[in-house]
Amino acid sequence: MPPERLTDWSRPASPGGRPRVAIIGGGVAGLAAGCYAQMSGMDTLILEKHVLPGGYCTAWARKGYLFDYCVDWLSGTGESGDAAQVWRELGALDGKEIAHFEMFNRVMDETGRAVTFYNDPDRLERHLLELSPGDAAPIRRLCRYLRGFADAHPYPILTPPPLKSPREKLSTALATLPLLPLFYRTATTQMAEFAERFEDPLLRRALPNIILQDPVGFPVLPYLYGMARAHNGNAGFPEGGSLGLVRSVEERYTALGGQLACRARVDRILVEHDRAVGVQLKDGTRILADHVVSACDGNTTINGLLGGRYRSPRIDRLYRKMLHDSDNLFPAAVSTYFGIDGPVETDDPHSTTYLLRPEEGARLFGGLQHTMVVQLFNHYWEGFAPPGKSVVRCTYFSDYEAWKKLRTHDRREYWSTKRRVADFQRGFLDRLYPGTAERIEVTDIATPVTAHRYTGNHNGTIFAWKPFSPADDEVTKLINRDRMRLPGLAGFSMTGQWVGMGGLIRAATTGRFTAQFLCDEFGLPFRPSLSDGGGGRWHRARLGHLPQLDTQALRQLNSRSAGEAENSDSGGSHAT
Known part of the structure; x- marks a missing residue:
C-alpha cells in the first residue's frame, strides 16, 4: 500500500461518510473481517506487521521449494454447509482443485506395525477388526459414532448467537436436537480414556494420534467430526496450500476496496474518553478510525496495545491465570x-x-x-x-x-x-x-x-486456547455475552482464534461475526455475497512474490x- 494512502487515514473521517474500521493483523480472521465489513458498506484498513498477510497461515520459498506452514486439512472444501459458504464468500477456493484423501492419518509403532485411519467407517471397521479381532466391541462403537457424524449436518456457524432471531435459534435447536445423544457421548468421553478400552497396544497408543498428534485432553468428538467431514469431501487440501488460501482471500479483500498495509507494526491503540479512536504505528504514524478491531494475539492486545487498562473478571481469569497453564493452550x-x-x-x-x-x-x-x-x-x-x-x-x-x-x-x-x-x-x-x-x-x-x-502468538501456540479445556467456556462467553468487546471500552472489538478458538474456519467465522456486530452498531445491513470467482483457473503464479526471508x-x-x-x-x- 503506498504511504500516501496510509496518510489518508491520519486525518479524521468526513462526517456522514462510510464508517472507517482499522484492523490490527492480516491473518485469516483479519482478512475475513475486512472482507465482510467492505461488503456491508464500511471502509477498512488492515495493518500487518509481517511482509505479507496470513499470520500462521503462510508459506515461504527456499531455493525453488515452497514450505507450507499451516494447512493439513481445511474444513469446508465441499459444496454445501456453512463452512463451505464462508469460503465461497471469501473467494478462498476460487478456481482451485481440492485434494481428498481416503484416510486421515496412519500411525506406526517402533516395530513397523501400523494402523490406517480410513475416513470411510465401513472400511475403517474392517481394517481395525483385521488388526485386532479381540477389540470388536470398542471398534464397532467407534465406527458407529463415526457413521453418526458422517450422516449429520454440520453445526450452523453463520450468525453469532446474540444476533440470532428467535426463529433462527429455534431452527438451530431443532437441527441439533437429534444429534445431542451423539454429541454428549463423544464430548464427555476423553479419547485417552476411550483408547484404554482396547486390548491391542498399538490401537491404544494410536487413537489419540488420529489428528496427527495427541493434543491431550481432547474428547472423542473432534477426532470423529474431522474424519466424517473428510469422508464427505468437506475437509480436503486446497491447491496452493496455506499461502494460496491467503492470497485468494487477499484478492477478494482488495477487489472489495479494502486496503492492506504490510510492514505496519502497531505500537498502541489510541483511546480517548474510553473509546478507541485509532492506532499508532511503531514509526509514530497515527491511524484514525471509527472502530478498531484487533485480530492479533490476545495477550498482546489486552496487556500490550491497551496497557491492561480494560479488564473484567473473565478477562482476568483468561489472561492472568489460564494463559499461564499449558493445559489451556494448544x-x-x-x-x-x-x-x-x-x-x-x-x-x-x-x-x-x-x-x-x-x-x-x-x-x-x-x-x-x-x-x-x-x-x-x-x-x-x-x-x-x-x-x-x-x-x-x-x-x-x-x-x-x-x-x-x-x-x-x-x-x-x-x-x-x-x-x-x-x-x-x-x-x-x-x-x-x-x-x-x-x-x-x-x-x-x-x-x-x-x-x-x-x-x-503467545508461546508460539498453533491454535491459541485449547478447545475442551477450562478456558473454552470462558472464551465462548466472549462472543455469546460480551460480543467480542472489552468492558468499559467503546469503539473496539477482538476477533480471531483468541475469541473463537482454533482452526482456520473458526478464524474466518469470527471475522464474519465481527462484521455482523459492527453492522448492528452502525445501523448497517449485513450484506455477505458470494465471490464471482472471476480470476478463473487458479495457478501457482497467483502466489505472488514469495518471501525468501534471511x-x-x-x-x-x-x-x-x-x-x-x-x-x-x-x-x-x-x-x-
Whole structure:
C-alpha cells in the first residue's frame, strides 16, 4: 500500500461518510473481517506487521521449494454447509482443485506395525477388526459414532448467537436436537480414556494420534467430526496450500476496496474518553478510525496495545491465570522441511505419525511426546517442489520455553540444537526411504520461537486456547455475552482464534461475526455475497512474490561445519 494512502487515514473521517474500521493483523480472521465489513458498506484498513498477510497461515520459498506452514486439512472444501459458504464468500477456493484423501492419518509403532485411519467407517471397521479381532466391541462403537457424524449436518456457524432471531435459534435447536445423544457421548468421553478400552497396544497408543498428534485432553468428538467431514469431501487440501488460501482471500479483500498495509507494526491503540479512536504505528504514524478491531494475539492486545487498562473478571481469569497453564493452550510445534532432489519412491500415504522409542524421542529437543509426524507434501500439491523434486515435513509438538531460553541465552547452542534435530530427522527419513539423505538439497526449521516472532502468538501456540479445556467456556462467553468487546471500552472489538478458538474456519467465522456486530452498531445491513470467482483457473503464479526471508540463516542451518555456523550471526528468518 503506498504511504500516501496510509496518510489518508491520519486525518479524521468526513462526517456522514462510510464508517472507517482499522484492523490490527492480516491473518485469516483479519482478512475475513475486512472482507465482510467492505461488503456491508464500511471502509477498512488492515495493518500487518509481517511482509505479507496470513499470520500462521503462510508459506515461504527456499531455493525453488515452497514450505507450507499451516494447512493439513481445511474444513469446508465441499459444496454445501456453512463452512463451505464462508469460503465461497471469501473467494478462498476460487478456481482451485481440492485434494481428498481416503484416510486421515496412519500411525506406526517402533516395530513397523501400523494402523490406517480410513475416513470411510465401513472400511475403517474392517481394517481395525483385521488388526485386532479381540477389540470388536470398542471398534464397532467407534465406527458407529463415526457413521453418526458422517450422516449429520454440520453445526450452523453463520450468525453469532446474540444476533440470532428467535426463529433462527429455534431452527438451530431443532437441527441439533437429534444429534445431542451423539454429541454428549463423544464430548464427555476423553479419547485417552476411550483408547484404554482396547486390548491391542498399538490401537491404544494410536487413537489419540488420529489428528496427527495427541493434543491431550481432547474428547472423542473432534477426532470423529474431522474424519466424517473428510469422508464427505468437506475437509480436503486446497491447491496452493496455506499461502494460496491467503492470497485468494487477499484478492477478494482488495477487489472489495479494502486496503492492506504490510510492514505496519502497531505500537498502541489510541483511546480517548474510553473509546478507541485509532492506532499508532511503531514509526509514530497515527491511524484514525471509527472502530478498531484487533485480530492479533490476545495477550498482546489486552496487556500490550491497551496497557491492561480494560479488564473484567473473565478477562482476568483468561489472561492472568489460564494463559499461564499449558493445559489451556494448544501446543507449539517444531516443523522441519527437507527439499529433496528427485521423487520419494514409496507407497506410503500423505501423513504418518511415528511412535518413537524413548531414546529417539529424546533427540527431538523440547518434545512433549515421543512422536513425530512425517508428511509427503507432493501428495498434497505438486507445486510445493520444482518439477521432479519433493518436499517432506517432519513435525512434533514442542515446549516453547525450552527453545526461548536457548535462543535468548546461547544463540550458538540454539543453532547447534536445530542442526542436531535436523540430523536425527534426516537419518530417520533415510531409514524410511534409503538414499534420501544424500539427495536433500535444502533444510529449514521453524521452532516455537519462530512462530512467536512472526505471528506474535503467545508461546508460539498453533491454535491459541485449547478447545475442551477450562478456558473454552470462558472464551465462548466472549462472543455469546460480551460480543467480542472489552468492558468499559467503546469503539473496539477482538476477533480471531483468541475469541473463537482454533482452526482456520473458526478464524474466518469470527471475522464474519465481527462484521455482523459492527453492522448492528452502525445501523448497517449485513450484506455477505458470494465471490464471482472471476480470476478463473487458479495457478501457482497467483502466489505472488514469495518471501525468501534471511538466506544467511538458511546457510547456517545447511552448513555441514559447526564452526562455520558458530562464526556466523543468525539474523531474522522464518528458520530462526
